[in-house]
Amino acid sequence: MVRTKFKDNISLTEAVKFHGHLGPYLVLGLLAGKCALKKIKAKKYFGVEVKVWGAKEKPKSCFIDGLQLSTGATYGKGNIQKLNGNLIKLRMRNCSNNKKAKLTFTKNLINKLNGARTHKESEALALKLLKTNFAQLFNLVLSS
Secondary structure (H helix, E strand, C coil): CCCCEEHHHEEHHHHHHHHCCCCHHHHHHHHHHHHHHHHHCCCCCCCEEEEEECCCCCCCCHHHHHHHHHHCCCCCCCCEEEECCCCCEEEEEECCCCCEEEEEECHHHHHHHHHCCCHHHHHHHHHHHHCCCHHHHEEEEEEC
8 A cells, every 4th residue: 555645644544544445536535635725725624614515425425535634624523514516626715814725626537537447447546646746636726
C-alpha cells in the first residue's frame, strides 16, 4: 500500500483502514479536500464548512469519507452536509474569512471513473489519481 501522507499526517493506509477499502472516490475526496482547504486558507476541523452534492450513492459516497479525513469536517460537528445532485460538486467555506471554493470533476476524470469496471481497475485508478495534478482532476473556482 502506498504511504502517501496528507495534511496532519493522514496516510493512504490510514484512510483505507478508516474507509474499509481503496477506491478512486476515497482518493478524490482526500485530494479535493486538501486542495480546497489550501486554496481558501481554511483551518482543518472547525474552521471549515463543507457541502457536497451528488455523492449519496455508492461508490460516489466514498468521496465523503475522503473529505471528512482531509478537512476534518464531520457529521458529528455538523460542518459537512450531503445534498442531492446528479454530479459530484463540492463547496467549501473558510469560516473565518468567508473565502469559498467550488470544485467539480473534469470531464476527463469522469470518463476515467466510468471506465473502471472492476474492483481491481478501481484500485489501480485510485493509485494513479494520487500522482495526478489537481488541475487534471478538478475544476476549481474561488470567491470571497
